[in-house]
Amino acid sequence: MRNLTNYHSHCSFCDGHADPEVFVLEAIRQNFSSYGFSSHAPLPFSTHWSLKMDDLNNYVETILALKKKYESQIELYLGLEIDYLTDSHNPSADLFQNLPLDYRIGSVHLVEDAFGELADLDVKADLFKEKIATRFDNDLRRTVIAYFDKLMRMLDAGGFDIIGHADKISMNASACDPSVVSQNWYLAKIKEYFSLIAEKQVIMEINTKAYPDKGFFFPNLNHFDLIRQLGIRVQVNSDAHYPEKINDGRDAALDSLKSAGIKEVWELHKGVWTPVAIR
Numbered sequence: 001m002r003n004l005t006n007y008h009s010h011c012s013f014c015d016g017h018a019d020p021e022v023f024v025l026e027a028i029r030q031n032f033s034s035y036g037f038s039s040h041a042p043l044p045f046s047t048h049w050s051l052k053m054d055d056l057n058n059y060v061e062t063i064l065a066l067k068k069k070y071e072s073q074i075e076l077y078l079g080l081e082i083d084y085l086t087d088s089h090n091p092s093a094d095l096f097q098n099l100p101l102d103y104r105i106g107s108v109h110l111v112e113d114a115f116g117e118l119a120d121l122d123v124k125a126d127l128f129k130e131k132i133a134t135r136f137d138n139d140l141r142r143t144v145i146a147y148f149d150k151l152m153r154m155l156d157a158g159g160f161d162i163i164g165h166a167d168k169i170s171m172n173a174s175a176c177d178p179s180v181v182s183q184n185w186y187l188a189k190i191k192e193y194f195s196l197i198a199e200k201q202v203i204m205e206i207n208t209k210a211y212p213d214k215g216f217f218f219p220n221l222n223h224f225d226l227i228r229q230l231g232i233r234v235q236v237n238s239d240a241h242y243p244e245k246i247n248d249g250r251d252a253a254l255d256s257l258k259s260a261g262i263k264e265v266w267e268l269h270k271g272v273w274t275p276v277a278i279r
Helices: 020-029 053-068 126-136 142-157 169-176 184-200 223-228 250-259
Strands: 034-039 075-083 103-107 110-114 118-120 201-207 232-236 264-269 272-277
Touching: 020 034, 020 053, 034 103, 034 264, 053 075, 075 264, 110 142, 126 169, 142 169, 142 184, 142 264, 184 223, 223 250, 232 250
Parallel strands: 034 075, 075 103, 201 232, 232 264
Antiparallel strands: 110 118, 264 272
């Protein structure tokens, strides 16, 4: 089997579209060696996409029960995708550190707008363009830099194992200005940001969620050579919200990593992060 693992997925506890056991059964059917759940962690306000605080314990108990039920067939892992909001609400907070998690994904979806309010930038391109115009003074460059600066604050705070969809804003930013990802200021910011990822020694996922429909990996394929140069540890995750999509884009991502000279991915084996040659 070709590195059949996935550690970024969402089930019905957050914005996924099936019960967690349905994902487990599909992973077993496809002969995955390990599979991890990473529901969006609770936020201090209501959203349609994150776990509710009242459901957090049930989520933990449900995944732990599935781990035991299917332990002879697949290695299952309990994680959370945790947003960096502020110095007090982020993956390093006691709330998340005290949970019996196997791993934590650190992500940024929300960025402070020109009015000091949080704006969700993980939206469809048309809405993103509208938000840039109405909430960010129509300043795409400043918005993109603010996004990466927030990710770097998250890296400094620590408390997580995997950095989620490292440059996801690049897809929507490119919809506003196709040249943005090749501009000097953008490339300089990416180098600064990726250098910090390498320094902190967190794992960078190659997120394939947008690849089948949009042809985008996060991080962008153009950055794979920099990832190799900096020696950043990588893994391939599908960020699946539907059981049938748990393996989407994996082969293309693995082929692209090999073409860039990256020879291994990091997988959980018996609870330990382990480098495994790309097959």
